[in-house]
Amino acid sequence: MRKLIIFALVGFFAQLIDGSLGMAFGLTSSSLLLAYGVAPAVASASIHMSEIATTAASGISHFKFGNVNKRMALLLVIPGAISAFLGAAFLSSIPGDMIRPYISTFLLILGLYIFIRFLFFHSPDSITETSHGKPSLLTKKRLLFPLGAAAGFFDAIGGGGWGPINTPVLLSVKQANPREVIGTVDTSEFVITIAATLGFVLFLGWEQFNWFWVIAFVIGGVFAAPLAAWLVRKMPGYLLGVLVGGFIVLTNLNTLFKASGVNPLVATYGYVFVIFAWLIGIIYSIKKGRK
Template sequence: MKKLFVFTFIGFLAQLIDGSLGMAYGVTSSSLLLTFGMAPAIASASIHISEVVTTAASGISHMKFGNVDRQAVFKLIIPGSIGAFIGACFLSNMPGDVVKPYISLFLLMLGFYVVIRFLFKHKKSSEQKNLNLSTKQAIPLGLIAGFADATGGGGWGPLTTPILLSKDGNSARKVVGTVDTSEFAIAISATLGFLVSLGWQDVNWFWVIALMLGGIIAAPIAAWLVRVMPSHFLGVLVGGFIILTNIWTLLKVWSINNMAELFIYVTIVIFWISSIVFTMRKNQKNN
């Protein structure tokens, strides 16, 4: 019973971050399950089954608060679902750890771009109704992000959110809500892929139920936070989180001493906090 409460809280925290920043449910949950010795395929399967419920709750909440561009959702879900299904079926044969550092380096640069963009290039047009995303752009983005999500236990948000935020004219609120809502289809496709390749018997239902409970509670709270936070402030928060999560991935690969690693983390946190404070002051002056 104690473990149920602990992992329900983890599910709550993961969904609160994911629902308000557009990423990290899979990454957070996957890290936890792997720490407890679960095989990568089983961990990813458990996460995606729980996400079928949590992403549904998140999507409904985001739509209720007007955070979703439905046209962009439809553009993303078909290629994303295909990529997720393929990734789930071939997880055991894919060297995901080999590719992950290169993706993280790309996303790290995108994270800095997102922060700078929302710090110095905030315009009223960033609150436009529809996201700047064509079908030609959505197809490769959906395929790659869906595949990465299934093979890594998380990747839909970390890939789609920064890429959409880096495009001029896109509202941070709409990006987060659209990414979270479209993830429902990706979770279903990945789950089907895992069930085809693994079967039901290997799924850890204790983890699934615990993660579901926490995620359902957090979903409407996160959607409300996205609704009330100014778009440029949300953009800086998301950008900083992108930087932190990807530098963490890179530092696990690079061989550097502990002092250098600590210095990098402290520098990034100071940069992030300074950006948040600057954004808050800028918002006060504009009001």
């Protein structure tokens, strides 16, 4: 029962962050499961199964709040669903012990990217700013097709990646509406999740899913989804980005240290350094937001 509550709380806060930033449910959940020693394919499969419910709740909430660009979502979903299915097939064919360090490295890099981006390159007001222009590039196939394909593949093999790859790129486009970008990425993830889950079911089998984790993440995520869709206009996204980025780096650093057999003393110094940098980043973000 204690584990159920803990995992449900992780699912709640992961979805709260994901719905507010357009990223990080899969990365946060996957990082936690890999730290527990779960095989990457099983972790990603279980997370994607739970995300069918959480992304559905998130998508409905964003749609009701008017945060979705339908054309952008469609152009992301078509290549994203295909590549997510292929990514699930690829991950399912590789032994878990062999690929776990590489997946953790991928997640750590994404976590570091999120941390740095929201610490230094994300103004305190940008998450709630809106633009009333017509961002043409955001509805063009030449951007959305390759972007969706890359994000779908890495989402499947990493247990997360749809948001961290799509959201920053789309937000960097001139005249992008942050609220619309986040809502569209979150809503379109529902289809990507179904495609990846189908791939895992076909290539892993139902017995490989851990239904305890699935139920726990669903309970927490579904409760958080409507709140996150509302908070996307209110919450300081720069601070959430710093918080989740540091968490992802720390948990995956632990997995990498264990896999590579790093000396415990060296590992301790590494943890202290990361935690210290994380705290400095949080304090800096809070001070930046007050200016």
